[in-house]
Amino acid sequence: xxxxxxxxxxxxxxxxxxxxxxxxxxxxxxxxxxxxxxxxxxxxxxxxxxxxxxxxxxxxxxxxxxxxxxxxxxxxxxxxxxxxxxxxxxxxxxxxxxxxxxxxxxxxxxxxxxxxxxxxxxxxxxxxxxxxxxxxxxxxxxxxxxxxxxxxxxxxxxxxxxxxxxxxxxxxxxxxxxxxxxxxxxxxxxxxxxxxxxxxxxxxxxxxxxxxxxxxxxxxxxxxxxxxxxxxxxxxxxxxxxxxxxxxxxxxxxxxxxxxx
Numbered sequence: 059x060x061x062x063x064x065x066x067x068x069x070x071x072x073x074x075x076x077x078x079x080x081x082x083x084x085x086x087x088x089x090x091x092x093x094x095x096x097x098x099x100x101x102x103x104x105x106x107x108x109x110x111x112x113x114x115x116x117x118x119x120x121x122x123x124x125x126x127x128x129x130x131x132x133x134x135x136x137x138x139x140x141x142x143x144x145x146x147x148x149x150x151x152x153x154x155x156x157x158x159x160x161x162x163x164x165x166x167x168x169x170x171x172x173x174x175x176x177x178x179x180x181x182x183x184x185x186x187x188x189x190x191x192x193x194x195x196x197x198x199x200x201x202x203x204x205x206x207x208x209x210x211x212x213x214x215x216x217x218x219x220x221x222x223x224x225x226x227x228x229x230x231x232x233x234x235x236x237x238x239x240x241x242x243x244x245x246x247x248x249x250x251x252x253x254x255x256x257x258x259x260x261x262x263x264x265x266x267x268x269x270x271x272x273x274x275x276x277x278x279x280x281x282x283x284x285x286x287x288x289x290x291x292x293x294x295x296x297x298x299x300x301x302x303x304x305x306x307x308x309x310x311x312x313x314x315x316x317x318x319x
Contacts, residue, residue: 084106084107084108084109084112084300084302084310084311084312085105085106085107085312086104086105086106086107086120086298086299086300086312086313086314087103087104087105087314088102088103088104088105088296088298088314088315088316089102089103089316090102090103090286090316091103091260091262091263091264091283092264099131099132099262099282099283099284099285100262100282100283100284100285100286101260101261101262101263101264101282101283101284102122102126102260102261102262102283102284103258103259103260103261104120104257104258104259104261104298105256105257105258105259106118106120106256106257106300106302106312107255107256107257108254108255108256108302108310110173110255112253112304112310113253113304113305113306113308114242114251114252114253114254114304114305115240115253115254115302115303115304115305116239116240116241116303116304116305117237117238117239117240117302117303118237118238118240118254118257118300118301118302119235119236119237119238119300119301119302120235120236120237120298120299120300121228121232121233121234121235121236121298121299121300121301122232122233122234122235122236122298123231123232123233123287123296123297123298123316124230124231124232124233124287124289125233125287125288125289125290125296126233126234126284126287126296127233127234127284128165128225128234130284130285131262131281131282131283131284131285132268132281132282133165133193133261133262133266133281133283134162134163134165134192134193135162135163135268135281136160136161136162136163136193137160137163137192137193137194137195137204138158138159138160138163138192138193138194138195138206139194139195140158140159140194140206140220140222142222144158144220145206145220145221145222145239145241158206158208158220159190159192159194159206159208161267161268161269162268162269162270163192163193163194164190164191164192164266165191165192165193165205165261165262165266166189166190166191166259166260166261166262166263166266167188167189167190167191167259167260167263167265167266168188168189168191168257168258168259168260169186169187169188169189169256169257169258170186170187170189170209170254170256170257170258171184171185171186171254171255171256171257172184172185172186172252172253172254172255173185173252173253173255174214174246174247174248174250174251174252174253175250175251175253176248176249176250183214183248183250184214185211185213185214185215186211186213187209187210187211187212187217187219188209188210188211189207189208189209189257189258189259190207190208190209190210191205191206191207191259191261192205192206192207192208193205194206194222203224203225204222204223204224204225205222205223205224205225205236205238206220206221206222206223207220207221207222207223207238208220208221209221214247214248215247217247219243221238221239221240221241222238222239223236223237223238223239224237225237231291231294231297232297232298232299240254261283261284262281262282262283262284263283264280264282264283266280266281267279267280268280268281290318291318292318294315295315295316295317295318296315296316296317296318297313297314297315298313298314298315298316299311299312299313300312300313
């Protein structure tokens with residue numbers, strides 16, 4: 059179930075992709091959600107798709123255009139503190155008790171679609187789940203801010219998967235880099251290989267709701283998304299890039315742009 063955004067006038071100028079070795083092409087798209095043209099804070103939708111014949115994805119890195127940075131938003135007021143041992147696990151059913159991450163740590167929502175392959179004789183099993191991206195404490199020792207990703211699936215099984223990642227700054231024409239590590243689950247469903255096929259992420263989605271205490275009362279508010287960068291090349295627009303590492307060491311790259319207007 060993909061996250062629906064209200065229709066907003068936006069232009070995706072171009073998409074290109076290439077990959078080295080046996081890796082098949084990727085496609086990347088980026089677009090603004092509602093509010094982008096009015097000057098209000100707007101969500102940013104990113105969608106990454108791999109070919110059905112591409113190897114298993116192990117690492118995803120998405121580079122946002124320069125000037126688009128979480129530091130200028132109200133997202134991520136709090137942080138998750140998930141134990142490192144949980145990342146890479148598949149927990150059957152829904153996680154009970156207190157939520158693994160506080161409400162005010164959520165920075166993006168979306169959908170992940172994967173293909174499960176048991177063996178070469180069985181037909182592939184297609185699954186999808188609700189994806190949540192959280193600000194988190196970095197456990198991997200990479201130095202930058204951390205992120206945590208949870209995927210709640212309803213098919214082929216009801217489960218919750220946990221992934222880790224980090225944020226870092228990069229060189230122009232890019233700014234913020236979002237990295238998500240996608241290791242194979244230690245105990246995969248049906249003993250299958252899980253291959254990511256599509257990732258859709260709405261950073262700063264209007265459905266994200268935060269809470270705060272004011273004068274002893276709990277109030278709820280929407281933190282919103284990004285302000286559009288003021289410095290934008292009118293010819294080239296805003297540039298985005300995705301780099302994916304596949305099993306076996308091959309890599310794929312995809313780029314796209316959003317117009318300034």
